Amino acid sequence: MKPLRIVVYKALPADVEARLAEHAELVPVAADALHSSDARTADAARAALADALADADGAIGSSVTIDAALLARATRLAVLSTVSVGVDKFDLDDLTRRGIVLTHTPDVLTETTADAVFALMLASARRVVEMAELIRQGRWQASIGPAQYGVDVHHKTIGIVGFGRIGQAVARRAALGFGMQVLYTGPRPVPQAESAYGAVRVELDALLARADFVCLQAPLTPATRHMIGAAELARMKPEAILINAGRGALVDETALVAALREGRIRGAGLDVFETEPLPGDAPLARLPNVVALPHIGSATLDTRHAMARNAADNLLAALDGARPQNVANPAVLARRRPVTRAR
Ligand SMILES: NC(=O)C1=CN([C@@H]2O[C@H](COP(=O)(O)OP(=O)(O)OC[C@H]3O[C@@H](n4cnc5c(N)ncnc54)[C@H](O)[C@@H]3O)[C@@H](O)[C@H]2O)C=CC1
Numbered sequence: 001m002k003p004l005r006i007v008v009y010k011a012l013p014a015d016v017e018a019r020l021a022e023h024a025e026l027v028p029v030a031a032d033a034l035h036s037s038d039a040r041t042a043d044a045a046r047a048a049l050a051d052a053l054a055d056a057d058g059a060i061g062s063s064v065t066i067d068a069a070l071l072a073r074a075t076r077l078a079v080l081s082t083v084s085v086g087v088d089k090f091d092l093d094d095l096t097r098r099g100i101v102l103t104h105t106p107d108v109l110t111e112t113t114a115d116a117v118f119a120l121m122l123a124s125a126r127r128v129v130e131m132a133e134l135i136r137q138g139r140w141q142a143s144i145g146p147a148q149y150g151v152d153v154h155h156k157t158i159g160i161v162g163f164g165r166i167g168q169a170v171a172r173r174a175a176l177g178f179g180m181q182v183l184y185t186g187p188r189p190v191p192q193a194e195s196a197y198g199a200v201r202v203e204l205d206a207l208l209a210r211a212d213f214v215c216l217q218a219p220l221t222p223a224t225r226h227m228i229g230a231a232e233l234a235r236m237k238p239e240a241i242l243i244n245a246g247r248g249a250l251v252d253e254t255a256l257v258a259a260l261r262e263g264r265i266r267g268a269g270l271d272v273f274e275t276e277p278l279p280g281d282a283p284l285a286r287l288p289n290v291v292a293l294p295h296i297g298s299a300t301l302d303t304r305h306a307m308a309r310n311a312a313d314n315l316l317a318a319l320d321g322a323r324p325q326n327v328a329n330p331a332v333l334a335r336r337r338p339v340t341r342a343r
């Protein structure tokens with residue numbers, strides 16, 4: 001019988017890797033090469049990943065689209081474990097059809113990501129990056145005046161699109177810390193947040209029309225792709241700021257660039273982009289009324305470590321045949337592939 005094999009397509013902390021190695025043979029696939037901007041390097045890395053998956057029981061990593069081509073020969077693969085809460089790099093229905101369990105890492109990153117949303121709100125509203133740059137460039141030669149003033153965050157209205165774990169953690173900060181009025185939109189009411197934070201559920205159009213800060217924290221799915229386009233941006237107030245720490249493709253970036261250039265909204269704070277890494281010459285990287293961050297929502301030492309540990313635990317539990325935690329495609333549990341252990 002073959003030993004368990006786990007493909008590792010992301011660099012993991014040493015202790016997490018050691019824990020996995022106690023249970024399985026680890027097969028590393030160069031994560032950097034998978035993301036290379038050189039097409040030949042990236043293609044070769046994808047081919048290596050496909051080869052490794054063909055003979056694996058499990059895999060752990062993130063940020064790589066795992067499509068049917070990569071899985072074509074992976075007949076033994078029972079579990080994929082993503083080191084992320086977002087599962088938009090996977091086709092859940094296809095994984096379920098194949099009997100492959102997908103686990104992800106909710107909860108451990110909720111508070112850290114909510115902090116990052118607030119960092120974007122404060123930086124955009126108070127023009128923190130732009131003003132810090134003024135000093136760095138030696139251009140602070142007189143007291144700043146109205147042309148450099150920002151806008152307040154406290155006691156304004158925040159509209160949260162995607163009122164799940166992270167959206168509600170943002171609402172808590174907004175209502176209890178900053179005295180903000182919280183609006184939200186989503187498929188179902190959240191009574192706990194309505195009583196604790198005075199949150200009010202409204203339709204998307206009303207949220208766009210009333211919010212000073214429109215915060216996107218929904219998952220990327222076929223239904224949410226480009227949910228904010230030219231028509232939605234036109235409904236926002238001219239002094240409003242768009243914050244996106246969900247996924248880049250929630251927004252039609254061409255329409256966003258036009259709205260920002262023409263001053264139809266005040267600004268944007270963006271942690272995520274349709275294409276990542278965002279090229280340095282992209283309009284969203286250069287517009288003065290944009291604060292652009294390189295997808296750092298969960299990127300603290302503590303939280304990234306907790307995510308890796310959680311993903312490893314999820315993977316091992318699923319490979320062990322136990323009822324795994326944090327399954328993103330629970331329908332698979334009735335038809336999951338068997339795992340055969342060497343020991
Ligand atoms: N920037 C970053 O580093 C990070 C980004 N994320 C993104 O945030 C997303 C949300 O994470 P969680 O809050 O943990 O997920 P969650 O599943 O708890 O919350 C998502 C919410 O969005 C709602 N939703 C779905 N479709 C919607 C629609 N069309 N309109 C309005 N609401 C809709 C769902 O009902 C749910 O309440 C992830 O899927 C991921 O894409 C998560 C962590 C870090």
Ligand SMILES: O=C(O)C(=O)CO
Nearest residue numbers: 083084085086109298
């Ligand atoms: O977990 C996710 O979905 C992220 O985007 C990064 O933490």
